[in-house]
Amino acid sequence: MSDSNSPDELAGTEQPFVQHLIELRDRLVKATIGVAIAAAVLAIFPGPAELYDLLAAPLVAQLPAGATLIATSVISPFLVPLKILLMAAFLLALPVVLYQVWAFVAPGLYSHEKKLVLPLVISSTVLFFMGVAFCYFFVFGQVFKFIQSFAPKSITAAPDIEAYLSFVLTMFIAFGMAFEVPIVVIVLARMNVVSIQKLKDFRSYFIVLAFIIAAIITPPDVVSQLALAIPMCLLYEVGIWAAQLFIKHTQAPDADAS
Numbered sequence: 001m002s003d004s005n006s007p008d009e010l011a012g013t014e015q016p017f018v019q020h021l022i023e024l025r026d027r028l029v030k031a032t033i034g035v036a037i038a039a040a041v042l043a044i045f046p047g048p049a050e051l052y053d054l055l056a057a058p059l060v061a062q063l064p065a066g067a068t069l070i071a072t073s074v075i076s077p078f079l080v081p082l083k084i085l086l087m088a089a090f091l092l093a094l095p096v097v098l099y100q101v102w103a104f105v106a107p108g109l110y111s112h113e114k115k116l117v118l119p120l121v122i123s124s125t126v127l128f129f130m131g132v133a134f135c136y137f138f139v140f141g142q143v144f145k146f147i148q149s150f151a152p153k154s155i156t157a158a159p160d161i162e163a164y165l166s167f168v169l170t171m172f173i174a175f176g177m178a179f180e181v182p183i184v185v186i187v188l189a190r191m192n193v194v195s196i197q198k199l200k201d202f203r204s205y206f207i208v209l210a211f212i213i214a215a216i217i218t219p220p221d222v223v224s225q226l227a228l229a230i231p232m233c234l235l236y237e238v239g240i241w242a243a244q245l246f247i248k249h250t251q252a253p254d255a256d257a258s
Helices: 017-044 048-060 075-091 094-108 113-147 159-179 180-191 197-199 204-217 223-250 253-256
Strands: none
Touching: 017 048, 017 075, 017 094, 048 075, 048 113, 048 159, 075 094, 075 159, 094 113, 113 159, 113 180, 113 223, 159 204, 159 223, 180 197, 180 223, 197 204, 197 223, 204 223
């Protein structure tokens, strides 16, 4: 138990509710400005159309010679690149957005809690970007190649740009969230929801769960399912190892003393 006579780190830092709302508003405005600046930069270079071409490159590379994506809606050639521009702007400005979140909650955290939260914010961002990059640079090429290998020669593939955008966003979110497995494991272990030993005992069940999740989220092909399930299993092991380090180095001072 903590010493009742020890000074509270947060003593004197309380603020009225209205001031919290003002602080939240200012942080949201700054985050929005960051996204807007990123969108303006991307609109100038490389531009919305070029961003879509970059996003569609893995699929176009696997299409038959001369085949292209099509737009079945009149407004799609305008809306789809605009959506991609906003998505890319948010990802580009994500460090700014997360910093504003951190700056808002940090004053209310103890020093040992800051040791836990800040590394998790940074590592979760990095892992999400790694999941998206892994999906774009490796998974897409293999999945589209696998799918096109089954296409009859009498069929000319001409995917719709809106359907492709929906597919890409789903895959990006799936792989980005899958790469957050170590963060989930660390948080569960650090908050004493489950013990490290229980996490180790759950290993075989998690492997089955990972393949079930991959079968539900990804397209019905073996390549994408394996590409999602195998990294999840590996990252689960990384999470168990990292959780032990976090528990060791983020204990409250009174817990360390006891």
